[in-house]
Amino acid sequence: MRFVALLLLLSATPNVFAATSHEKPNVIIFFMDDMGYGDCRAYNPESKVTLPNIESLCANGIRFTDAHSPSAVCAPSRYSVMTGNYPWRGRLENGTWMFHQRSQILDGQTTLGQLMKHAGYHTAFLGKVHLGGTVYSKTTRKPVTWKFDFHDIDFSRKWKDGPSDLGFDFTYSLPQGIQGSPYIAFRNGMLDGAPEDLIEWEPGIYGSSEIPTKGFGFKHWNSSEAGPQLISEATAFIDRHVKDHVDTPFFMHYCTESCHVPHTPPKTLAGKDIKGAAGDAHLDMIYEADIQLGILVDHLKTHGLLKNTLILFASDNGGLARGKPGNHRLDHNSNAPLRGSKATVWEGGHRVPLIARWGDGTQPGSTIAQAVTSSALVGLQDIFATLAELTGQTLDPKHDGLDSQSFLPALLQQDSSRLRHELLIQANDGDGWGQKLAKAFRENQWKLITTKERKPLHLFNLHEDLAEKHDLIESGDQKHRVAMMLSGLASILDSERSTPIFQTVHKPIPDHNTTEHRKASLDRKISSEELFQPARTFTMKPTNIPEGVRVEKTRSGAWRIQGKAPFTISFTPKNSTPWNASSYRLLGLPVCNKNPGVTTVSARLNNSKPLGWGRHCVGSVVALDEEHATVGFVFPITAPQYDGPDIFKDQLGKPNGHRHHWRQFFPADIVSIVLD
The missing domain is CATH 2.60.120 (Jelly Rolls)
Known part of the structure; x- marks a missing residue:
């Protein structure tokens, strides 16, 4: 014995494609920067900014109301979306923020670009990165150190471990977005300009541009032109794709500069007034992103690609505070009806808009049903497993999407038994000496907030108390629940993988005429x-x-x-x-x-x-x-x-x-x- x-x-593994008989769809991730749950009227009827293209996306697709960024700030969330892992599985728990830090993505961790490339996609990355990388010294021929002279960077060499090394065929990368140095762009891993045009910038406002922090960049850098340049690069990629890769689906990871500071909207975009159109510069930037989305959708229509393109719209974390509660600028609360804002452990720090559209706007031509709302619990790292399932790929249980669970059944309104019921989120509240990492653990409608050391702080029933006003942590009848949730939190934090590894693959109906x-x-x-x-x-x-x-x-x-x-x-x-x-x-x-x-x-x-x-x-x-x-x-x-x-x-x-x-x-x- x-x-x-x-x-x-x-x-079980079936012999039919449970999702659809479509050929593989094109896929676009439209990833916002600092857009909150309350910025769009589809989530907050009291929003003061009109976003017609985002609202149209909701009307022609599915709107998720319980989706969360893995972190309440940018860099950790971007790593999680790119890999399907919780932030702490990368190099640094709080993310990698500088373009010359060693990559946040560890050796052997698969990226979205590699995943989609393996599925036969023509891949592109555009926009803000925040994943680290390596540049080299002319003098030592080695990676530059933390403090460096930009004149010593060898820009004849590729930016190592940037998006062009992560499985993307085409990249136009803003290593820090518009929020900090370097104020440059890389095209396919190489500096998109001449090193002779680099200068040292001092913080300040320069016409329609703003330099928020001291650092180097192009002398012609203009933060207000970043968005128009990004959308121009995106449409040009689609044009080249149609011309040279017509029989191949494409995948685009599009990361906007909007609406992170500095808030420097362009004067116009696509013939529409942007600056001054929405009430203040912050809302103008959100409106600019809406116009960028509209340009992309129109371009897909022009090329006949819209019907079979899956568009996933999300934000990297919660929205900006815009003032103290009850006293928001222009009476616009970017996170309504939630408590908190970007960086906080409260729902406003990490509950984000997630919208999906797959179809041409007609009922017969739409794979995703129109004007649907889903309350499924989703972490944005789940995009990884969702696209793996969509494209018929098996994940390596030790390396791929370690914390990613497909929400394809929710997209297609199929079997809900495979959706997640637990989720871990980390917050990065500033305390004057850096960022303290509080954690939130979800188990169905219950939310437990703990310190980094797993000490329980707050307990909420979000189905009854979405605004997190009634803390139940001291309730005697919840002691067992708290203990069980602490155990669930520990099992995730101590795991090598937190999501099922045997429930992965959707594949099209096989071609019975193949050899x-x-x-x-x-x-x-x-x-x-x-x-x-x-x-x-x-x-x-x-x-x-x-x-x-x-x-x-x-x-x-x-x-x-x-x-x-x-x-x-x-x-x-x-x-x-x-x-x-x-x-x-x-x-x-x-x-x-x-x-x-x-x-x-x-x-x-x-x-x-x-x-x-x-x-x-x-x-x-x-x-x-x-x-x-x-x-x-x-x-x-x-x-x-x-x-x-x-x-x-x-x-x-x-x-x-x-x-x-x-x-x-x-x-x-x-x-x-x-x-x-």
Whole structure:
């Protein structure tokens, strides 16, 4: 006898694309800087700025009301969106802010650019970066140190570890946006200009431009022209794509300069007055970004690309404060109806607009339903797994999107069982000596706020108290909840991966005319293209639990089983209705052995009227300690051709090798799974 501890979850891979029969869509991430939940009337009817293109995006797509930036400030969030990881999995917990700091992205961590490039996309990055990088000294030929003379930077060499090294075919990068030095741009990793045109800038206002902090940059730098230049580069990329890559989808990560300080809106854009149009310079900048979005949408229409382009609109953190509560400039609260603002642990610091559109504006031509609101809990790092699922890719469990969970089911209004229920957010409140990292942990509607050291500070029920006015941390009947949530927080912070690794891939309906499929059909085999398709989870409940065996469900949805082996335990459908796996080719039972040593798991799926030697499907796995493994159940969709005696047409095939024939198994009638 030995003690066994297992984690398991039943999932399936189907033979149809559950999302859509479309070809791979083009994808644009339109990533705002410092736009708050209350800046747009689609989220806050009291907003004082009109944003017609953002509001049109909502009217023609889905609006998420419980989406969050992984951090309440910029740089950590940008790392998380780029990698699908929580900020603290990068080089620095608080992010990498300077263009010559070592990259925030560690070796082996996959980026969005690499993910989409691997899926066959033509990729582009435009705008603010804030992920670090490396530039070299002319004198030493080594990376420059923290303090450097810009005259000594060798701009004949590429900006190492910038976006052009992160899987993007085309890049136009503003390393610090417009908020700080260097006031330059890199095109495909190279300085977009002559080194002779670099000067040292002093803080100040220079016509329509503003230099907020001392540093070097181009002598012709104008912060008010950054946005118009970005959108010009974006439309030019689309033009080149249509000309040279017409048979390839494109992916664009577009990071606006708006609406971070300095607030220097252009006078006009696309023939529309911008400066002075919305009431003050801050709101003018938000309006400018809205016009940029409209230019992109119109350009997609012009090229006939809008119908099959997925646009994801979001912001890197909460909005600016605009004054004290109750006394906001122009009576515009960028974070209404939430408490707090950028950098804070309150909802206003990290609850952000997230809008998705995929379609041409008509109901028949839209993959995403129009004018839909979703309350699904989403972290912006979830974009990574969502695009992986959308493009049919399997994530490396040790390197890819370690904290990313696909929200594609929410986009397409499908099975909600795979959406997340837990989320970790970090805040960076300034305290005069830097930034202190408070944490917020979500579990469904509950929000627990802790110190960096995990000391509980506040507890809120956001379904009843979105404004976070009623702190329940001292409530006696919530002590158990606080303890459980602290345990959940710890499990994420101490994890190597916080999201499921077996629920990943959506793939299009396979082309049955391909050489691979025809050959597989002739060989009476299942092609690999058909085998690995979208994951779905089947919910179950334990039955016939042996004495001395403990079974409990974890927060991730997996079942933890502990007891002395050998023993047998059964699981049945949660709602007592047989599982229907008739659309699937493979059922998998992921297993993680949490005990030292080796554990063998034998399993069988039973039909409602099993025979001793038929009408069930078997599988087994040997699980090493702390290793993930999967019990696989493979069965045919249709009865295979069989030339042997009739008696074996309904036979399982003895495990000892006596007979190995496909038996008649009914995947639409699975009533239990038994584990030995």
